[in-house]
Amino acid sequence: MSVNPLRPAELFDGLRLHQNENTGGCSPRVLDAISRMARERVGFYPAYAEMERVGAAYLGVPTERVAFTNGLDEGIMALCVASLRSTPGGVAPEVIIPEPTFEIYRLDTDVAGGKVVRVAPRPDYSFPLPAILAAMTPATRLVLLTNPNNPTGQLVPKEDIRTIARQAPAGATVFLDEAYADFARETFLAELESFPNVIIGRTFSKAFGLAGLRIGCLIGAPDRLAPVIRALPVFSVNVCATVALPAALADRAYLEDYLRQVDESKQLIYSACDRLGFKYWKSGGNFVFVKLGDRAAELVGALAARHIYVKDRSREADCAGCVRISAGWVADTQALVTALDEVLCQVPR
Ligand SMILES: Cc1ncc(COP(=O)(O)O)c(C=O)c1O
Numbered sequence: 174m175s176v177n178p179l180r181p182a183e184l185f186d187g188l189r190l191h192q193n194e195n196t197g198g199c200s201p202r203v204l205d206a207i208s209r210m211a212r213e214r215v216g217f218y219p220a221y222a223e224m225e226r227v228g229a230a231y232l233g234v235p236t237e238r239v240a241f242t243n244g245l246d247e248g249i250m251a252l253c254v255a256s257l258r259s260t261p262g263g264v265a266p267e268v269i270i271p272e273p274t275f276e277i278y279r280l281d282t283d284v285a286g287g288k289v290v291r292v293a294p295r296p297d298y299s300f301p302l303p304a305i306l307a308a309m310t311p312a313t314r315l316v317l318l319t320n321p322n323n324p325t326g327q328l329v330p331k332e333d334i335r336t337i338a339r340q341a342p343a344g345a346t347v348f349l350d351e352a353y354a355d356f357a358r359e360t361f362l363a364e365l366e367s368f369p370n371v372i373i374g375r376t377f378s379k380a381f382g383l384a385g386l387r388i389g390c391l392i393g394a395p396d397r398l399a400p401v402i403r404a405l406p407v408f409s410v411n412v413c414a415t416v417a418l419p420a421a422l423a424d425r426a427y428l429e430d431y432l433r434q435v436d437e438s439k440q441l442i443y444s445a446c447d448r449l450g451f452k453y454w455k456s457g458g459n460f461v462f463v464k465l466g467d468r469a470a471e472l473v474g475a476l477a478a479r480h481i482y483v484k485d486r487s488r489e490a491d492c493a494g495c496v497r498i499s500a501g502w503v504a505d506t507q508a509l510v511t512a513l514d515e516v517l518c519q520v521p522r
Contacts, residue, residue: 187480190499190509193323193353193460195382197502199417200427203383206420207413219412227419228390232362232375237395240402243409245352245376245389246277251404252372252391253285256314256346266314271301273324273492275350278317287314294491298325298454298462302333306340313342319350321357324486324497326456334361338368346397347371352389355380355428356435357457362392369394372401379459380428381421388414431501435459438500445510449517459500466494475516481509 189196221241229236242248257266265288270278272291282289290313292304305316316337320329329349338347351373354360365371372393378384388410391401421427442461446453452464465472469487473496476483484497500506 187482188505188508189482190501190505191482191484191497192384193379193458193497193499194384195379195431195459195501196499196505197382197431199382199386200421200424202420202424202427203386203417206416210412210416214412217412218408219410219415221410221415224410224415224418227422231422232390232392234362234365234392238365238398239390239392240398240405241388241390241410242405243389243411243414244378244384244387245350245374245391247387247405247409248374248389248391248401249277249348249350250281250284251401252346252348252374253281253287253315254404255400257282257285257287264312267310267312268315268317269305269308269313270317271305271322273486273489274317274319275323275352282315288312294325298322298327300327300329300333302330302336305337309340309342309345311342313345316341316345316347317350318347319352320359320361321353321457323353323458324460324484324492324495325454325462326458326460327454328357328359328457331359331361331364334371335364335368338371341370345370348374350374352376352379353458356432356459358432359457365393369397372397377418377421380431381418382431383414383417383421386414386417387411388418434503435500437503438506441503441506441510442498442500445513449513456500460497461500462495462497464494465496469494469496472496472513472516475519476509476512479512479516481512483509 225236229239267290268282268287269290279289290308292301292308295301318329341347347370349361349371351360372391374391376389446463454462473483473485486492487494
């Protein structure tokens with residue numbers, strides 16, 4: 174059996190705070206809706222009209238401006254495949270990636286034959302606008318931005334997005350990954366019509382707890398989306414996801430409860446870090462980036478021994494000593510803080 178090397182270890186025996194998932198899962202209405210599905214529907218290729226209508230209405234855009242995908246991951250891969258065809262004269266198409274960020278951008282760029290142009294972070298991880306503008310060349314095909322950024326939780330100022338979209342070379346697409354926008358309660362969606370070279374990515378994995386069903390989308394001008402849609406497998410969103418999405422979107426109380434808990438969890442993590450003397454960055458997402466220092470790997474291991482998993486990014490460039498911790502349901506965060514206290518007592522400096 175082959176194992177996808179991009180797939181993180183399957184850790185189902187404890188508290189998963191390493192992938193920014195909603196550990197409480199989806200709204201109960203989602204499973205109700207799936208269980209009420211007629212048996213024949215599983216025998217047919219999926220129909221998308223209703224899901225597209227409800228999903229587009231939630232986003233506040235016409236259906237022709239949205240392409241639903243098998244998770245946003247699939248949308249990002251299709252975007253790279255569609256955008257990174259070789260250029261005349263053999264110049265490698267360039268992809269600007271401000272790092273640290275979602276690791277998949279680098280992998281998808283590589284698979285699609287593009288050249289990664291890395292933009293290094295500022296010391297405080299604030300958005301590096303001047304360096305991004307300086308990195309643009311006529312060979313730039315994609316600029317991949319994440320708002321809020323994963324793993325730092327930093328926001329991208331809207332004016333910076335506008336500036337990049339205005340200055341991007343003809344033919345380049347500015348991709349704005351809003352996987353965590355529900356938590357930040359801000360989006361660039363309302364400005365898309367003014368910036369036809371911007372495509373926004375959204376996922377229903379995080380705030381709506383549908384990661385296991387794989388549903389996300391790309392939003393943009395129909396002529397920008399068309400080549401990306403051609404790079405998507407025809408029926409890539411499965412029938413359970415088509416039923417799940419409208420049910421999840423209808424349960425606003427469940428969403429609001431989770432968003433409230435995320436806010437409270439972030440405060441708990443900030444307080445614990447203040448008390449324990451760890452640096453952290455205030456986050457717009459459902460996670461917090463924390464500098465545990467030179468003991469990071471050891472502390473991550475000690476938490477894992479207690480079946481609490483956090484994401485160790487301490488060995489990456491410009492992330493020395495840093496880990497990313499999901500901040501979701503308050504009970505989970507309390508368990509994390511308790512375990513961190515215990516571990517620190519047992520692993521003195
Ligand atoms: C920034 C960012 N974009 C996209 C994704 C992928 O989302 P999906 O589960 O919809 O594939 C993630 C998942 O962690 C992410 O962090």
